[in-house]
Amino acid sequence: MFFFVLWLLPVFVRGAQQNSTILESGHVEYKVAVLGNNSDPNVEWNAAHLAKLRSIGFNIIQLNLAWGWRPNDEPLNIEDVIDLPVDLQEKLPQVVPLRSDPSPAARALRRANLHRRIQLCHAAGLRAIFHFGAPYNAHERYGDARPIV
Numbered sequence: 001m002f003f004f005v006l007w008l009l010p011v012f013v014r015g016a017q018q019n020s021t022i023l024e025s026g027h028v029e030y031k032v033a034v035l036g037n038n039s040d041p042n043v044e045w046n047a048a049h050l051a052k053l054r055s056i057g058f059n060i061i062q063l064n065l066a067w068g069w070r071p072n073d074e075p076l077n078i079e080d081v082i083d084l085p086v087d088l089q090e091k092l093p094q095v096v097p098l099r100s101d102p103s104p105a106a107r108a109l110r111r112a113n114l115h116r117r118i119q120l121c122h123a124a125g126l127r128a129i130f131h132f133g134a135p136y137n138a139h140e141r142y143g144d145a146r147p148i149v
Helices: 046-056 084-092 104-121
Strands: 007-012 027-034 060-062 127-129
Touching: 046 104, 104 127
Parallel strands: 027 060, 060 127
Antiparallel strands: 007 027
């Protein structure tokens, strides 16, 4: 079973009449799905689930859901999937510990999972959104209000 959330975002677009999401009004209709939810984060990303979402009218899917407690080590921040070159690691160290597994193997696995999800989305005719924070800053350490979870 899967759970999805729908957002409708009308966006004015000029000169793109060939796009199937363009309405007669000249607006784009985005129907964004989310696969999984925080009470059941183990929903499988597979062709059948994505085909079902497409068949009921979704045309975009968000690739990741990193709830505050980070189920399955989902990527939440750009640092969770990107390795800085060694020379930049020295110049731009990650001074705030990430709330994910910081190992290169875990980062590579998260990146591979994102690539797999993107391929599945494109095969199903869906656009993909990678929703991330950048940079990670551990709000409570800097006196900011904690994110509401």
